[in-house]
Structure formats: structure tokens, C-alpha cells
Amino acid sequence: MAETQQMKKFKTPSKGTPKAKHPISIDHHIAPQTPQSATPSAINLRRSHRLTAAFPEHRPAISSFNTHQSAAKTRKIFENPPLVLPTEISITPASPPPVESRKKRKFHEKSAEKSKDSRNVKYKHAADRKVKKKVYYKKVVYDGGEFSAGHDVYVKRRSDASSDDEDPEVEECRVCFKPAGRRVLIECDDCLNGFHLKCLKPPLKAVPDGDWVCCYCVARKNGEVMEFPEPQAGKKRARTAREKLLSSDLWAARIESLWKEVDGTYWFRARWYIIPEETAVGRQPHNLRRELYRTNDFADVEMESIIRHCFVMSPREFANAADGGDDVFLCEYEYEVQWHSFKRIAEIDNNENDGERVVDNDADWNSCDEFDSGSDFDSEEEAAYEDKKRNRLSQLSSLRPVAANSRKGQIFGLQKIGAKKIPENLRSRKQTDLEKAKSTLLLATLPKSLPCRDREMIEITTFIKGAICDEQCLGRCLYVHGVPGTGKTMSVLAVMRNLKSEVDAGSIRPYCFVEINGLKLASPENIYSVIYEGLTGHRVGWKKALNLLNARFSDENKCRKDTRPCILLIDELDLLVTRNQAVLYNILDWPTRPNSKLIVIGIANTMDLPEKLLPRISSRMGIQRLCFGPYNFQQLQEIISSRLKGIDAFEKVAIEFASRKVAAVSGDARRALEICRRAAEFLQNRKVMAGMADVEAAIKEMFQAPHIQLAMAVSSFCANNGETFPGYDTLLKVGCKLGECRLLLCESGTRHKLQKLQLNYPNDDVTFALKDSKELPWLAKYI
Amino acid sequence: MPAFAALRQFPSSDPTSEAIVAVTPRKTRLISDSDAAIGSPLRKSPRFCKEGTPHSSPTANIRKCLKTSLNLSGSPQKKQLSEDFVERQNWNPRDETQRRAVNEALHVSTAQTNVVCRENEQNRILDFCKKCIKEEKAGSLYVCGCPGTGKTLSMEKVKAMLADWANEECIQYPDVLPINCTSLANMNDIFSKILEQNHSGKRRSHSTSSLQQLQNLYSQQTPGMKMILVIADELDYLITRDRAVLHDLFMLTTLPFSKCILLGVANAIDLADRFIPKLRSLNGKHMVITFCAYSKDQIINILQERLRALPYTVFQPQALELCARKVAAASGDMRKALAVCRNAIEILIGDSMLSSLDGTEDQQKSAENVSMSNQVRIDHVAAALSKVYKSPVVDTIISLPQHQQIILCSVVKLFRGGKKKDTTLGELNKYYVDVCKSTSIPPVGILELSSMCRVLDDQGILKLGQSRDDKLRRVTLKVDGADIVFALQGVRFFRNCLQ
Numbered sequence A: 001m002a003e004t005q006q007m008k009k010f011k012t013p014s015k016g017t018p019k020a021k022h023p024i025s026i027d028h029h030i031a032p033q034t035p036q037s038a039t040p041s042a043i044n045l046r047r048s049h050r051l052t053a054a055f056p057e058h059r060p061a062i063s064s065f066n067t068h069q070s071a072a073k074t075r076k077i078f079e080n081p082p083l084v085l086p087t088e089i090s091i092t093p094a095s096p097p098p099v100e101s102r103k104k105r106k107f108h109e110k111s112a113e114k115s116k117d118s119r120n121v122k123y124k125h126a127a128d129r130k131v132k133k134k135v136y137y138k139k140v141v142y143d144g145g146e147f148s149a150g151h152d153v154y155v156k157r158r159s160d161a162s163s164d165d166e167d168p169e170v171e172e173c174r175v176c177f178k179p180a181g182r183r184v185l186i187e188c189d190d191c192l193n194g195f196h197l198k199c200l201k202p203p204l205k206a207v208p209d210g211d212w213v214c215c216y217c218v219a220r221k222n223g224e225v226m227e228f229p230e231p232q233a234g235k236k237r238a239r240t241a242r243e244k245l246l247s248s249d250l251w252a253a254r255i256e257s258l259w260k261e262v263d264g265t266y267w268f269r270a271r272w273y274i275i276p277e278e279t280a281v282g283r284q285p286h287n288l289r290r291e292l293y294r295t296n297d298f299a300d301v302e303m304e305s306i307i308r309h310c311f312v313m314s315p316r317e318f319a320n321a322a323d324g325g326d327d328v329f330l331c332e333y334e335y336e337v338q339w340h341s342f343k344r345i346a347e348i349d350n351n352e353n354d355g356e357r358v359v360d361n362d363a364d365w366n367s368c369d370e371f372d373s374g375s376d377f378d379s380e381e382e383a384a385y386e387d388k389k390r391n392r393l394s395q396l397s398s399l400r401p402v403a404a405n406s407r408k409g410q411i412f413g414l415q416k417i418g419a420k421k422i423p424e425n426l427r428s429r430k431q432t433d434l435e436k437a438k439s440t441l442l443l444a445t446l447p448k449s450l451p452c453r454d455r456e457m458i459e460i461t462t463f464i465k466g467a468i469c470d471e472q473c474l475g476r477c478l479y480v481h482g483v484p485g486t487g488k489t490m491s492v493l494a495v496m497r498n499l500k501s502e503v504d505a506g507s508i509r510p511y512c513f514v515e516i517n518g519l520k521l522a523s524p525e526n527i528y529s530v531i532y533e534g535l536t537g538h539r540v541g542w543k544k545a546l547n548l549l550n551a552r553f554s555d556e557n558k559c560r561k562d563t564r565p566c567i568l569l570i571d572e573l574d575l576l577v578t579r580n581q582a583v584l585y586n587i588l589d590w591p592t593r594p595n596s597k598l599i600v601i602g603i604a605n606t607m608d609l610p611e612k613l614l615p616r617i618s619s620r621m622g623i624q625r626l627c628f629g630p631y632n633f634q635q636l637q638e639i640i641s642s643r644l645k646g647i648d649a650f651e652k653v654a655i656e657f658a659s660r661k662v663a664a665v666s667g668d669a670r671r672a673l674e675i676c677r678r679a680a681e682f683l684q685n686r687k688v689m690a691g692m693a694d695v696e697a698a699i700k701e702m703f704q705a706p707h708i709q710l711a712m713a714v715s716s717f718c719a720n721n722g723e724t725f726p727g728y729d730t731l732l733k734v735g736c737k738l739g740e741c742r743l744l745l746c747e748s749g750t751r752h753k754l755q756k757l758q759l760n761y762p763n764d765d766v767t768f769a770l771k772d773s774k775e776l777p778w779l780a781k782y783i
Numbered sequence B: 001m002p003a004f005a006a007l008r009q010f011p012s013s014d015p016t017s018e019a020i021v022a023v024t025p026r027k028t029r030l031i032s033d034s035d036a037a038i039g040s041p042l043r044k045s046p047r048f049c050k051e052g053t054p055h056s057s058p059t060a061n062i063r064k065c066l067k068t069s070l071n072l073s074g075s076p077q078k079k080q081l082s083e084d085f086v087e088r089q090n091w092n093p094r095d096e097t098q099r100r101a102v103n104e105a106l107h108v109s110t111a112q113t114n115v116v117c118r119e120n121e122q123n124r125i126l127d128f129c130k131k132c133i134k135e136e137k138a139g140s141l142y143v144c145g146c147p148g149t150g151k152t153l154s155m156e157k158v159k160a161m162l163a164d165w166a167n168e169e170c171i172q173y174p175d176v177l178p179i180n181c182t183s184l185a186n187m188n189d190i191f192s193k194i195l196e197q198n199h200s201g202k203r204r205s206h207s208t209s210s211l212q213q214l215q216n217l218y219s220q221q222t223p224g225m226k227m228i229l230v231i232a233d234e235l236d237y238l239i240t241r242d243r244a245v246l247h248d249l250f251m252l253t254t255l256p257f258s259k260c261i262l263l264g265v266a267n268a269i270d271l272a273d274r275f276i277p278k279l280r281s282l283n284g285k286h287m288v289i290t291f292c293a294y295s296k297d298q299i300i301n302i303l304q305e306r307l308r309a310l311p312y313t314v315f316q317p318q319a320l321e322l323c324a325r326k327v328a329a330a331s332g333d334m335r336k337a338l339a340v341c342r343n344a345i346e347i348l349i350g351d352s353m354l355s356s357l358d359g360t361e362d363q364q365k366s367a368e369n370v371s372m373s374n375q376v377r378i379d380h381v382a383a384a385l386s387k388v389y390k391s392p393v394v395d396t397i398i399s400l401p402q403h404q405q406i407i408l409c410s411v412v413k414l415f416r417g418g419k420k421k422d423t424t425l426g427e428l429n430k431y432y433v434d435v436c437k438s439t440s441i442p443p444v445g446i447l448e449l450s451s452m453c454r455v456l457d458d459q460g461i462l463k464l465g466q467s468r469d470d471k472l473r474r475v476t477l478k479v480d481g482a483d484i485v486f487a488l489q490g491v492r493f494f495r496n497c498l499q
Helices: A002-015 A018-033 A040-054 A060-079 A085-090 A098-125 A127-133 A215-221 A241-246 A315-320 A345-352 A362-373 A375-399 A433-441 A454-468 A488-505 A526-536 A542-553 A582-592 A615-621 A633-643 A652-665 A669-682 A692-703 A706-719 A728-740 A749-754 A763-771 B002-008 B015-023 B025-038 B058-067 B074-087 B096-105 B119-135 B151-169 B189-198 B210-219 B244-252 B271-275 B277-282 B296-308 B317-330 B334-358 B360-364 B367-373 B378-389 B393-398 B402-415 B425-438 B446-458 B481-488 B492-498
Strands: A135-137 A139-142 A145-148 A152-156 A185-187 A194-196 A250-260 A266-274 A291-302 A306-313 A328-336 A341-344 A476-482 A512-517 A566-571 A598-604 A625-628 A744-746 A757-759 B139-145 B175-180 B228-233 B260-266 B287-291 B422-424 B462-464 B474-477
Touching: A139 A266, A145 A250, A145 A306, A241 A250, A241 A306, A250 A291, A250 A306, A266 A328, A291 A306, A306 A315, A315 A328, A328 A345, A433 A633, A433 A669, A454 A476, A454 A488, A454 A598, A454 A625, A476 A488, A476 A582, A476 A615, A488 A566, A488 A598, A512 A526, A526 A542, A526 A566, A526 A582, A542 A582, A582 A598, A582 A615, A615 B334, A633 A652, A633 A669, A652 A669, A652 A692, A652 B402, A669 A692, B096 B296, B096 B334, B119 B139, B119 B151, B119 B260, B119 B287, B139 B151, B151 B175, B151 B228, B151 B260, B175 B189, B189 B210, B189 B228, B189 B244, B210 B244, B244 B260, B296 B317, B296 B334, B317 B334, B317 B378, B334 B378, B393 B481, B402 B422, B402 B425, B402 B446, B402 B462, B402 B474, B402 B481, B402 B492, B422 B425, B425 B446, B425 B474, B446 B462, B481 B492
Parallel strands: A291 A328, A306 A328, A476 A598, A476 A625, A512 A566, A566 A598, B139 B260, B139 B287, B175 B228, B228 B260
Antiparallel strands: A135 A250, A139 A145, A152 A250, A152 A306, A185 A194, A250 A266, A266 A291, A328 A341, A744 A757, B422 B474, B462 B474
């Protein structure tokens, strides 16, 4: 029965007389404006074709008959060419609003997919009739423009919008609304608007290097409202096609194939591009302003809806597009509308043309190979690729006259978003001394002065100055070591701050300073890309960064512009030690090269790191060492009191007590500060100065091992059992609980009775903890 | 200056070093070579024209004495030295430009125009390369030596000499490809680099690896292919688990139509033999050139060569000698020697800064005194040397916090008698608590103790083993127990403990 039904369906379109053809063509006219071109009738048509293709053996006669019939009808149509068409185009019905259309599009995607399969069969099967029905062209000259398969075009989205008609080819200044003319337009990196240099406030003399964001965008980001100037009355601001596309008033599509319909209208098969806002994830920070995504969504569109060419390019082409103009877009990924996923187009294309295009694609292959070779660093390579793209962009923009400055696409980085600082005067209450003390004792607070490290700081200063001051900056290396909390990093940074102020005053030549913490690196090799990023602002993968850095620090590259000396501060240097120590070798080898102008300061805890390294590395490391010994109690005292200067919150004895206590154990300044801060917290409710007792409590809290406190807590738990002998189960449970908090070491609970227990802490500690418990006075007897 | 005077005799009255110089033929040749090289440009005193350089130092004297069949006496040498000082300008460490010039001359990165003391090795390498290029034959050469013995520097020199030679002889200069193996991201990249160098213009196909392509290339005759000179620095970074890369690299040179001259540079003396035994059987005459550690004389020679360009005397000869002797005895690492010299200059500058603060006293000094004070003396060098070679253990232990000292004290007590070499943290804690109780100091908890032990581990005094439980971590002493005893003796508290 199904067959007969299909037969019916099949017949409906073919039955259509020339009259009936018109609605279809109108349907098709709707199609171009909405990308979901497959209107019901079109679906029918297609399905019918597929059916004929699917059952050729069953009903060869019928199908052939039908095709003949339809072919005959086509010819008829040809005989009286539809002169009505132009008028029809002018009255094309408006498409549904974009949102709805998108939904529809999704709905029709599958059908589009299906139709794709069916098409192939269709072509093969009915070659003879197609020749008469549709004529496929490689190139079509339409409305003054020459279009061929593979071109990218703007496509109208709404036909009623009058603004679509005017299409200024020349971009206007956003302030004075005059075209660029001979004067230079500068393009804002954020809103892509063009500005005359003179129209800006304050006016710019020359096109600045690097990113430039117009004052309107700056204001908007700061949360102020700053409107663009309104055009004069009666004059409407002309929007370029690019602007319309990016505000989703236009579509962009790629022409897959071109043909002439039976009725003489020209059609093309469009592969849609979408702007990042229309994807499921929306615009992301890394999206460039001119970035588009290619979709796997196809539609048949009438040629009439084409506005003109645009140029969607791969990142590589985009970088080289010197003649770009305003209609250049970047497309790197294909967006799968069903799965909302992204694929890199280069990869897809490579997969598709496995065999044939290997020769053409060689270069692409190479790069892909390189990218895939380090599979461990996938994400990183990705980032590197991303950045390459950006670099190219910046190159490009320098080439194009309209876009005057480089665009890195990093405008909306997270660092730009920040909590607003509440000004001090808005706080109603004045801080008490205690609060002040607490805040100055915080580890994060930067002290005004760094006492007790004067000698070391002078040494660092002379080290750096000795290297920088010369015209010829000689590379050198300093190894700073010392136990934690002795102010290593802080001293170096303080020296750098002082030097910075000297640079500002002009007594020292400017230098660049890169600070790296070994702990923050995902892998030791990543340090290359971090260094390179710090020096140039470009992020590349570490292998590439290594090559670039090697070139930079060797004297071959004499022509390099950046001749400033570079200071590299590597905190936690010992974490960079890899199995073959290549990372450290490279970093420490650079200063020994002529003209490297690199100064390396390494900080670590271990005293004997250079001796642990390979001899060739320690030989390059030089002999400059600086030891930060642990603080003694006078120094700690001085540090605390210098922080608390002018704040009357601590008794002098209390400070001394704390510093003596810490100095005896570790000499760690962080600890001393923490103890004092904790003591101040104990004091919270009382209105007195912190004294010995508070410090004592804080010290107890810090130094008394947690297990003793725990044992005290547990003992009360035991007390619940009373003096009655607990059952075996309870014993087991208690054992497990103790094991969980690591008071006891015990084997896994499955062994039940055979479970072995071992005390994790010294007996004395347990005795001490249990001795004073009031609930179980009898316990003391046993111990 | 008693020390100074005493040491002035030092060089001449050291028969052993002379004996060394006299015995080894290589070194004598070296010296005569450098003598010839040193000669001309900066000669100032006509008196020494025949015999040596104007600023002849102990080495120069030794050299001269060797010529005069070891006919030595102390007095003429002293005379020479003093006259030498008069000849040259005084160096003023407070003068920025002069200081900079000296610093630059002594910097590691400043390559000298002529690398002294390595002529022999350089010539051997050069001869090898020349032979290979002339015969259009591949070959491999392995250069080994300790760090800081001028291997890479010599390679640079050889490269330049080879270029000169090729120009003179009108022979096609081979492509030179210097590679530092540490900067290879992937070991196999070395082959692709060689391949790129081989035919830079042509496209590469990707069906085969670059190694295979190279092997194909070298196993069939291709006319008109240029020789390629690969200088692979730090060759031992190419050692992979199966040693394939290193092996393949050397095997490239044994292929019948190979055009690759491979110069491998590394520290290990037997790298080639250890890892490429097959190569030996194939190519018995595999050449190895060893760069010995610099001897005392060589170090002095190089330092003087570097300082020669300066129109003033910076170092007293004795100071240079002390530096050279110490460094040669320890490692023979030239980088270290240079670092010591620069450090000594910095110490001198620091001193002169201090003395200039005194002001008036400075002006009253006699001219001779000033000239002396402006040179780097032995004591400066000694201070710099002590920075490098002195073990900081004792100082470190003295500056440790009290509880850490107690830990060390208990460790020493624990290991006393030599029956035990290591212990666990739990046991150490017991001892530590005992010591604390005996001196009525409140002990810290075991967690604190383990964190303190970790700090000591960081400082290289203790060694903490790995264990799942803190308590069971093994503790061993990494410094000599006697050092600890010595350091802690000063404190009465510990003296009682250690008794």
C-alpha cells in the first residue's frame, strides 16, 4: 500500500500544470531568505525523486514515464518563459524572524542531509532528463557579479528590510559620517568601527602600534554610558554589509553548485556560515571579531538573494590577504549544527581528499603533522595554533589600510573583569588598632620595608646593576637559596621594584623582567612558551618557543630590534629538573652566549642544587650564590615590629616570645607572622593589647600536633562506652575510626579479628593526651 | 705584605709543575705555539722582545726557563715582575669604563680571537675535516672532555678555519650544521634537520621518515651533492633507551656514498664505544679526540690572553696563579676560573668602595701603594675561591635554628659507634625527645619534627627516604658527623650533649 501512496505523492508535483508551477517557484523564492529552503513542496519533490531512484527495478516503466512526462512539462515551461518572475521577486514574502528561522533550520537540517545523499543517486540515475531540466554551471554572471562554485557571498535574510538595498562599499567614519577618502581610518579592535584620526578625542597623530580600542568601547567597558554620535537629521547611517552580517541581519553562504532552474531562474546550493553568536556556546573570548563558522547545513537559494561577494578565508589565507577590504572573514572551524561541536576545517578537508589532493595539500599536511606529533601537548598546541592565527591577524591588519592596528582578539580577557574596589572612605567605622594589626600581619600584605635582608638586597642589586648598566649587557646567573619563609622571593622582587623606579627616573636603561614560578608550570618544558610569551606577548607551543628563544639569545640574530636586557626570575628552580635536565641546560646556557643579554636569577630551597645537577650545567651556572639563612629571633622581632609600626596592639614581650619560639624551631618569618595574627584573633573580644597568654595560645595551636588534640577529642568518645567492657564489634568500629584519623595504622577492615593495629604516634604523646582527661581518671593508672 | 712576598717565590720553586710541563711533549709544543701567537701586537718593552711578552708572568718565565734548559734562579724573575708593573698603566677599579672592559674581557661569552692551548686538538679536528672534504668521504669524529674545556669554542674556531682554508684552496665549502642536541624537542628531529640542510629547496615527501630518506640518499650515488658538516653538541642527549638515534646517526657516515661529516661533542669519554659497539667493528679507525682538563699553566695562559687586550694590569701574577692552581686542581673548568676572576674583581671593587669612603687616608698613600691596591691581590682571589670551593656545611649548621641543631645532635649520637648507618623518623624522634628532656627544653611534636627534617633534607644535611608513613621514613646523614660535632662544639649546651 505504501507504494501506491508514494505514487500519489509523486504524482502531485508532476501533475502540476504550468499554473501549478508558480506556487512552487514562489516557494523557492521564500527559500533564499530563510536558509531552511526546503519548503514542503520542495520536500515532496525531493522525496519523489528519491523514490524513483530507490525503486527503479520495481517500476522502471512508471518512473521513466514520469520523468518523461515531467521533462515534457519542463519544456513547456521553457516555451513560455516566466516573465512574471521579476515582479515576483519584488514581492517575495518576508521570512519569519531570525529566531524562528533558526529553529526551523535545525528542523530541516536532517532533511538537508538526506537530500544530499539522494542527490547523488538522482544525478546518476536521471542524467538524461536533468540535462533538459536543470543546467549546471561552473560560473554564472549574475547582476554584474561573477559567481562560481566555491565562492562566498552575502545573502539577504529579510527582503522587506529596505536597508539591505543600500550597500555602501566604502566604510564611513563613525563620528563624522564621511567616507575615508584620502585620510586614514583607524579601526577599533573591539567594535570594528572606523574612525578618522582627526575625529577622535583626543585626535591621534599616527596609527598606534598594537591594540587600539576606541574611547566608546573603553567607556562601555568601564561601565559608563557613552553613545556614539548621532548622524545629522535626515541622513541615515549606512551600515556596511559586514556590520549587518555580524549583527545577524544578513547571511553568509558558500556556493556549492550553481544551476538554472527549469523556469530560467538561477539557483545555487548554499552552505551557510554563521556568526559565533548563533552557535550554542555563543561568542567566546577567543573568537575574533571577524570570525565565522562554516556549518554542515545546506539549502537551495535563488541567486537573486545574493548581495555580493564576501571572502571567507582560512587563517592562513586570512593572514596573507593583503587586498582584504572590509568583507574579509576568518573561518577556521566547521560547526556541526546537530551536535553543536566544532571541527577544524583543515582536518576535515584533509580527511575528505585523502587520495587526490595530497600533492596540493603537502604544506598543510606538514603543519598538521607537526601539530599532531606531540599528543601530550594537545591543548597547548591548540593554543599555539590559536596564537599563530592571531599573529597572522596582526600582520594582516598592518597590511590593510583600513584596519590600522593589530587585533589580538584578547580584548575580553578575564583580567579585564574585576570586582570594583570599594573606596576606603565609604567604610563607616574607623579601623581599630587590632584590626589594623591583623591586616598588616597578613602574609599577603606587602610590607613597606624589608628589614634584616639589607645585605642580601644590596648583593642582588649590585648583581643586577653590574649586568644591566653596561652598554654591553653580559649574561650572568645567580642562584638564591634558603629555607622557606626567609624572604627570598620577596627580597628579589623588592630589588626589582627599586630598580623599576630607577628605570623610571632614567638612571638605568630599561629592561624586561619575566617572573616564573616553577610550580605554576604544567610541565618543565612549558617554561619556554611562558618565557617567550613574557618577552613578546605571543603564546606558542614550547617546541616552537624553544627554537625562537634559541634564535633570540644567540648572536646570529643581531638585527633584532629588542636589545633590552632581560631578567629572568625563576622561582622554585629545582622543579625544572627533568630526567635529562635539558630544560635547565638550555636556560643556563643562554647567558653564556654572546649578546644574549640575559640575566637568570634562580630561587630554590635546596642548598646543594648546583651540585646535584650535571657538571656541565653547574659549570654554566657559575659561582654566584646567595644564601638566605633562617632568621634569628632578633630579626623576627624586628620584622614583626616593623610591620606593626604605629599600631599599638601587641606587648613587646609578646612579640619577643613569639619570635623566639619560631626562631628556635624553623626561623620561618611566615610562621611568626601567622602566630601573631592568630594571637590577635584570640583577642577579638577584649579591648586590651595582645599579651603573652594570647601568643602562647596561638603557639600551642600551631605547634601542638593535631594528633594530640584529636586524641583528646577521641578520649571523650571513648568515655561514652563507660567502664563497661565494649563488645568486639564496638572495638572494631573504634579501631577503624581511629585508623581513619590516622591515630592508628591498621590494615584493611576485611580481616576482622586478624586486623593488625599499630600506633602511628609516639607513646608519650598518647600518654600526654590521655593523662589529664577528666572523664577517665583511671586511664592514667594503666599508662 | 708577608703573604705576598712569600708567594712570590712560589712559581719558581715548584719543581713538580715544571716537570709536568717538561715531560709531556704536547704541552711543550703548545707553549711554543702560543709563544709565537702571543708575540707581536702589544709589545711595549723592547727588553723582552726576544724572550717573551712584555708582561711576562710566572708562566712566561717558566717558558723562558724551559728554553734555557731549566736554568732557574729566583732573583731575575722578581726583577722582571716589578718592572712589568711599572711598564703598564694602573688600573682604576672605580673607573666605570675600565671596569666594564675588564668584566667583558673575562666574561664567558666573550670569545677570544685565538683560542690558545687548544691548537693541537683544533688542528687534529681540522685535519680530519680537510681530509674528509678533499676525499669527499664521510667520517665521524667524537670529541669528549670535561665541561669548560673549550670544546664548543674550538668547534667554532675550527669552523672558521675551515672556511678560510676552503677559500684559499678554492674547494667548495661544505654546508655546516651546528646542532645543540639539548634544543631538540624530539630526538629524531636531528635527521630532519640534516635533511633540510641537504636539499633546502626541494620538497620533502612524507611517505618515509627523514632518516630513511637520508639513508636512501647516501646509499646511492648522486652527483653534485655538497658535503655536509654536522656538529652535534651535547651528543649524549641523543641517547634513547634503544640507542637507535645515536646509532643511526653514526651509521649514516658509514654508508657508501655518504657525504656527512659528523663531529660529535660530549662529556663522556667513552660514549661512542659504549653505545655504538657496532660502529667500531664497521669502522675501526673511529677517531676520538679528548680535551683534557686545563692544567694550571694553560689556565694562566688563557687568562693572560684574555687580559692582554687591556692596556693595564688588573691581576697580580700571583693572584692569577693561585686561581689557576686551585681551579686546575679541582676541575680544570675554564668557566669556573673566569668566574673566580670576575668575583675577585668584584671583591676588590667592594674593598675600594669601602676605602674611598674613608677618604683622606686614601690620598696619603704612596703611589706604589695605590698601584698595589688597585690590582687584584691574592687575598681577593682567595676570598673568591673560598666562595666557590669552601664547603658551607659548618656555617650552615651554625646558623641553623636551635631545634634543628638538636636534631642533628641526636642524629650524631644515634650513629655514634658506627654500628648504624640509618634510622627511621620515629626512632629519631625518640632520641630527640630524650635529648630535649635531658636539657629540659620542651620538645616539638613529631609532625613538626618531620617538617624540620624535610628542611634539613633541602639543605643537604640529612637525607630523608620515601615512605608512606612519615614515621617510617629513613633518615641518613649526608654530611660528615665530625663536621656537625665541630660546628656544635662552640655551643656549651651541645658540648655537654655530645660528650
